[in-house]
Amino acid sequence: MYRLATVFGLASIDPPHRVYRLRLFMRKLNKGKEAKELAKTVVRLLMPYKKFIKTITTDNGLEFACHEYITKKLGITVYFTDPYSS
Numbered sequence: 001m002y003r004l005a006t007v008f009g010l011a012s013i014d015p016p017h018r019v020y021r022l023r024l025f026m027r028k029l030n031k032g033k034e035a036k037e038l039a040k041t042v043v044r045l046l047m048p049y050k051k052f053i054k055t056i057t058t059d060n061g062l063e064f065a066c067h068e069y070i071t072k073k074l075g076i077t078v079y080f081t082d083p084y085s086s
Contacts, residue, residue, distance in 0.1 A: 004042060004058045004078075011041050013056075039066035043073045050074045057081060 005012045011029055031037045046053060057079045058064045067078040 004056045011038055013042065013045060033063035035063050035065040038063050039069040042070050046074055055079060
């Protein structure tokens with residue numbers, strides 16, 4: 001399960017923390033945390049690796065509102081975290 005996050009206008013895709021302690025992809029977003037741009041950037045970054053990635057987990061931020069686009073283009077499932085279950 002890969003983790004998708006945005007930090008200060010950067011899209012970050014990280015592998016499972018139990019496996020690796022590294023950042024897999026990071027890309028500057030031109031329009032900050034806009035959902036459409038983030039979804040397109042994620043698809044562009046992950047398209048060559050789509051056969052290796054089965055799921056992505058994100059927080060409940062508005063920047064992930066276009067998660068259906070990611071699911072449609074990559075054929076993977078996007079999950080959202082439960083903010084009260086840490």
